[in-house]
Amino acid sequence: MDVITIKFAPEREGFLFKHVNYIVASQKRDTTVIRRYSDFWWLMECLVKRYPFRILPALPPKKIGIVNGFYFTVDETFLEKRRRGLTRFLNFIVRHPVLKNDYLVEMFLTEQSQIAEWRKNNTPDLTEEYINKRITPEMEARLPANLDERLDKVNKKLDDTIDHYRNMCTIMERMARRQEGIATDYSRYSLSLNALIEKEKGCYIEDCHNCSQVVHGLEQVSSHFKKTSNVMEDMANATLDNVLENLKRHRDLLVSFKETFERRDRLSVDTIESLNSRLRSNQSKLSLIDGKEGTEQDVERLKGAIQKDEEDIVQQQKRKLFVRYCLYTELTLFHKSSAFISLLYQNFVNDQIKYSQQLYENWKSLSPKVYDMPIETNGFG
Numbered sequence: 451m452d453v454i455t456i457k458f459a460p461e462r463e464g465f466l467f468k469h470v471n472y473i474v475a476s477q478k479r480d481t482t483v484i485r486r487y488s489d490f491w492w493l494m495e496c497l498v499k500r501y502p503f504r505i506l507p508a509l510p511p512k513k514i515g516i517v518n519g520f521y522f523t524v525d526e527t528f529l530e531k532r533r534r535g536l537t538r539f540l541n542f543i544v545r546h547p548v549l550k551n552d553y554l555v556e557m558f559l560t561e562q563s564q565i566a567e568w569r570k571n572n573t574p575d576l577t578e579e580y581i582n583k584r585i586t587p588e589m590e591a592r593l594p595a596n597l598d599e600r601l602d603k604v605n606k607k608l609d610d611t612i613d614h615y616r617n618m619c620t621i622m623e624r625m626a627r628r629q630e631g632i633a634t635d636y637s638r639y640s641l642s643l644n645a646l647i648e649k650e651k652g653c654y655i656e657d658c659h660n661c662s663q664v665v666h667g668l669e670q671v672s673s674h675f676k677k678t679s680n681v682m683e684d685m686a687n688a689t690l691d692n693v694l695e696n697l698k699r700h701r702d703l704l705v706s707f708k709e710t711f712e713r714r715d716r717l718s719v720d721t722i723e724s725l726n727s728r729l730r731s732n733q734s735k736l737s738l739i740d741g742k743e744g745t746e747q748d749v750e751r752l753k754g755a756i757q758k759d760e761e762d763i764v765q766q767q768k769r770k771l772f773v774r775y776c777l778y779t780e781l782t783l784f785h786k787s788s789a790f791i792s793l794l795y796q797n798f799v800n801d802q803i804k805y806s807q808q809l810y811e812n813w814k815s816l817s818p819k820v821y822d823m824p825i826e827t828n829g830f831g
Contacts, residue, residue: 452478489565503776507542510535580772615701629686636679667823685805
């Protein structure tokens with residue numbers, strides 16, 4: 451299985467408004483290429499034309515600002531979210547059983563020249579998938595009798611499920627940001643305590659042992675507060691990098707499957723019924739004039755029209771079958787994602803245990819040190 455990583459390129463092109471370049475690395479292919487957001491958009495447009503009835507991952511939006519009529523990206527936080535979104539986009543593609551083998555995907559991940567340059571010298575094949583597919587009886591045999599019922603059941607649930615996942619992503623990110631804030635506050639508290647210690651060193655009573663013990667205890671508290679800050683920061687980063695990204699990954703899958711249904715409704719319309727009606731009409735006309743003198747041209751015209759309609763009907767029936775076969779295989783792929791949900795929460799719980807254990811050990815190790823601090827007032831004379 452391939453793993454795609456995307457990083458920001460160190461320099462941004464453009465004299466006035468900078469364009470963001472991305473370093474795209476494929477672990478399996480051992481390749482690194484430079485791509486722009488517009489390249490991702492071009493790839494998506496090509497895949498939609500080639501695989502309209504497959505689940506195609508959603509692209510993060512191109513957020514733009516407008517100043518004096520000029521359009522440019524301004525939000526660095528958004529750029530980071532978009533980088534993560536592009537990473538999810540490519541990782542979905544390279545793990546899809548069909549899309550991962552597409553020649554344009556291979557080119558996108560390996561071609562060292564810019565996509566714009568490649569497009570000047572190459573015309574991509576945008577032929578729809580079914581044209582080059584051999585439609586077999588086995589395909590139809592694999593389709594369950596209640597396929598339409600299954601698809602309809604899933605489709606009806608998607609809108610609400612997408613809303614729930616969007617809400618969960620928002621809440622999970624908010625929890626992680628609060629953890630980051632708490633981590634920052636622990637660090638600030640440690641710094642303030644260190645500053646206080648510097649002021650408290652040196653009691654006005656010479657050789658005051660208890661005051662030095664208090665200062666030593668405060669130094670230990672400060673150190674452990676700093677350790678707490680580090681652990682909580684690691685915990686927040688793990689939440690942002692792992693569970694949140696995985697929640698967004700599944701949210702993206704839901705949105706993409708919804709868009710697949712929308713493309714089906716828009717693009718799978720056929721004219722088989724009208725063709726059959728015209729075919730029957732032409733066959734009736736042919737039966738009335740075939741063999742009669744002086745009708746040879748009309749007979750040939752009708753025979754040609756009948757043959758063409760018959761061929762069109764066969765092709766549309768094949769396409770209709772292939773569309774259903776695609777939706778069935780994509781439904782199966784979608785169903786298997788339930789296992790990913792289980793893994794998501796297993797990893798999340800493991801992270802919570804790991805960092806909670808570190809916090810527990812940190813406070814536990816501090817306990818004897820604070821209990822060594824003097825509390826008897828008589829000792830301060």
